[in-house]
Amino acid sequence: MVTVAGRRPGRPAGGKLVVDRESLLDAAERAIRRDGPMVSLETIALEAGVTKPVIYARIGDRTELSNALSARLADRIVQSVFSAIAGQPIGRSALVLFLAANLETAAGNRELFFYVTGGSADDSPQRSLLLASNSVTPLAAQLSQWRTDTGHDPAVAEAWSYALIGMLQLTTLWWLNQSALTARDLAEQLAELLWGGLRTPPIA
Amino acid sequence: MVTVAGRRPGRPAGGKLVVDRESLLDAAERAIRRDGPMVSLETIALEAGVTKPVIYARIGDRTELSNALSARLADRIVQSVFSAIAGQPIGRSALVLFLAANLETAAGNRELFFYVTGGSADDSPQRSLLLASNSVTPLAAQLSQWRTDTGHDPAVAEAWSYALIGMLQLTTLWWLNQSALTARDLAEQLAELLWGGLRTPPIA
DNA sequence: GGGTAAACGTACTGTAGGTACGTACATACC
C-alpha cells in the first residue's frame, strides 16, 4: 500500500483541488518517462502526489488515460507538422518536412510514444484505432481538401490517412529502437516510397 | 480455480504428452476466436484440456505465446500473398493483388489479427516490433532483391518494409472495425497511394 | 453553529500472470 506522505483524508483547505486534470496528465508523462510505458496507475498517482481514486475522478480508467495522453501527443505532432510545412509549396520537399517533423516529435516524446502506440495496457485493439484517429482526423481533412482542389475523388482521404499514420507509427517504432538512420534520412526514404518508389523503372 | 475434468495429477499413462505444442497453439486460436483477444491463459489452457503450467512448459509466458501466434499468422499471410502474385508481372495490378491478399487473409483470421496487433497483453512496445518483423523479414528480402535488380539502392528495403507493414496493419484494423469498403476497393485505394498518389498533378 | 455536500485517503475486492510443490507414472538398474 502506497501512502502519500503529508496528507490526510478530507477536503483540502482553500477550496481548490489538490491537483487538476492537466497536472495529473503532466505527472503521468513524468512517470512514464521515468519508469517506461508499463507504469502502474498507483505510481502515476504517487508522482502527482495523490491517490488512485483521484485519477478515476479527474480522468477515468486506464483506457481514458491512454486516450488523453494520446490526444496530447497527437496535438504536439500536428502542431509540429503544421509549422514545419507552413508556407511550403506542395511537393516532395514538403512531404519530407512532414515526415521528418513527425519522426522528430515522436523522438522527443519517446516514452510517451511507446506508451501510446501499444505499450499501455490490457486493451482491446479498438483502442489503437481511437488513438490513431486523433492523428487521422486532421490529416484526413487536409487530404480531402487537397484531393478536391486538384480535381480528384476525396473518398480516398480516410484510408490514406490511416495508411500514412500506420506507416509512420510502425516505422517510428522501428527507428527509435533499432535503426541508426537520422530522422532526415529516414524521411527521405519514406518520401521516396510515397513518391512512387514502387513503380520506379529499371535504370537503363 | 479451474479444474480440468477427468484428469488427475501425475505423469499420464502411455508415455505420451497430453497435448503437444501445436495442439496448444490450435487451442489458443480457438479460444481467441471464441472469447476475443483478451482471453486469459487459464481459459486457453482449459480449452486445450490442460492447466497453465503446461503452457509455460511447452510455449512459455504470454509474450512467447504472442510471438508464436504471430509467426503463424505471418506465415499464413506470406503464403497467401505469394500465391496471389505468383507468375504476375511486377506492376500496379500485382500490387493490388498483394494488398488484397493481405487484407483478405487478415479478415479470415480476424480475432487472431486483433490479438497479434495489440490486443494481447501488458507488453512493452518492443514486442510489436518483434511481431511485425515476422512479416517484415520476407518482404524486405524481396524488396531488396527487386531494388538491386532494377539498379537502385537496396538500403531502403528495411524501412520500406516496416512502412508497408505498418500501413497495412493500421489500415486493416480500421477496415475490419469500421469501414464498409470491399477488400478489393481498399486495395485499389492503397495502391493508388503507393503508386504515387501524393504527387498526382491537378486535372487540367 | 449546525447541516450538507465536496474532496480526499484508506482499505478492500477481484482477476490474471506466474510459480513452488506434491503426485502419479515411466524407465533404468540391480
Place this chain on the structure above:
DNA sequence: GGTATGTACGTACCTACAGTACGTTTACCC
C-alpha cells in the same frame, strides 16, 4: 520384481494491479 530416479502433470499459492466502497475531513451556506 523391487527400488531409485526422472518426467509430466495438477493443485494451490503468491503477487501485482485495476477498479471500488466507504469513512474522514474540510468548505460552504443558511
